[in-house]
Amino acid sequence: MLNNVLSRKPEDNFIAEMRTMEPAYLQHDDPIQRSGFGGGPGRWEAERRPLTGGIHRAGSFLDVGCANGWLGACVKDWCGEAGLSIEPYGVDIGAEIVIEARRRLSEAWAADAWRWEPPRQFTFVYSLLDLAPPDLTADWLDRLALWVEPGGRLIVGSYGSVSHGVTPDDVSAALVSAGLAVVGEAAGGAGPVTRFAWAQL
Numbered sequence: 001m002l003n004n005v006l007s008r009k010p011e012d013n014f015i016a017e018m019r020t021m022e023p024a025y026l027q028h029d030d031p032i033q034r035s036g037f038g039g040g041p042g043r044w045e046a047e048r049r050p051l052t053g054g055i056h057r058a059g060s061f062l063d064v065g066c067a068n069g070w071l072g073a074c075v076k077d078w079c080g081e082a083g084l085s086i087e088p089y090g091v092d093i094g095a096e097i098v099i100e101a102r103r104r105l106s107e108a109w110a111a112d113a114w115r116w117e118p119p120r121q122f123t124f125v126y127s128l129l130d131l132a133p134p135d136l137t138a139d140w141l142d143r144l145a146l147w148v149e150p151g152g153r154l155i156v157g158s159y160g161s162v163s164h165g166v167t168p169d170d171v172s173a174a175l176v177s178a179g180l181a182v183v184g185e186a187a188g189g190a191g192p193v194t195r196f197a198w199a200q201l
């Protein structure tokens with residue numbers, strides 16, 4: 001709780017910008033598009049599945065910015081294929097999209113992750129660099145790291161865009177700058193278009 005009260009937070013206009021994702025996602029019927037991805041199922045798997053390289057054992061997985069829960073459900077399936085049992089959870093700032101996420105995940109909360117305290121820790125916590133303004137990247141990663149069980153991992157991603165010619169950020173460097181111990185990284189898609197890294201807690 002102390003961390004929540006004292007830590008620096010993004011400006012209101014940054015959070016307002018984040019809130020514009022949910023109505024855009026809700027315009028679609030396709031679950032992948034309702035998770036914010038427009039490239040179809042083949043590219044979805046190519047660009048998201050590499051994050052499971054950071055999942056080294058069975059346990060719980062919290063997706064911070066879970067949208068409709070599609071990613072958490074996929075992570076559960078992908079890890080299941082590798083013989084690892086994963087219990088997926090999520091939190092998202094969009095209250096309506098979380099209702100859908102609850103159908104796919106063990107539990108999903110509607111909250112601004114900058115002002116939310118999880119009711120428990122998780123074996124794996126996953127989120128994106130983009131959910132923080134650049135000047136608060138280390139604050140964001142420090143905050144997420146507190147939500148990881150001892151011996152678990154914080155997995156962080158950055159998504160570029162094929163259509164906009166945007167390359168993903170250097171996630172490993174961001175974790176190292178925050179003082180976290182990076183133990184692995186992965187990339188996905190052509191370019192690559194997604195990058196992931198994970199720190200051991």
Ligand SMILES: C[S@@+](CC[C@H](N)C(=O)[O-])C[C@H]1O[C@@H](n2cnc3c(N)ncnc32)[C@H](O)[C@@H]1O
Nearest residue numbers: 018021036065066067071092093094112113114
């Ligand atoms: C690009 S989607 C990610 C979907 C999925 N987790 C994935 O990685 O493919 C980003 C999600 O983060 C949510 N989000 C943005 N800022 C947030 C915040 N401060 N707290 C909780 N969720 C947030 C948005 O509502 C959106 O659903």
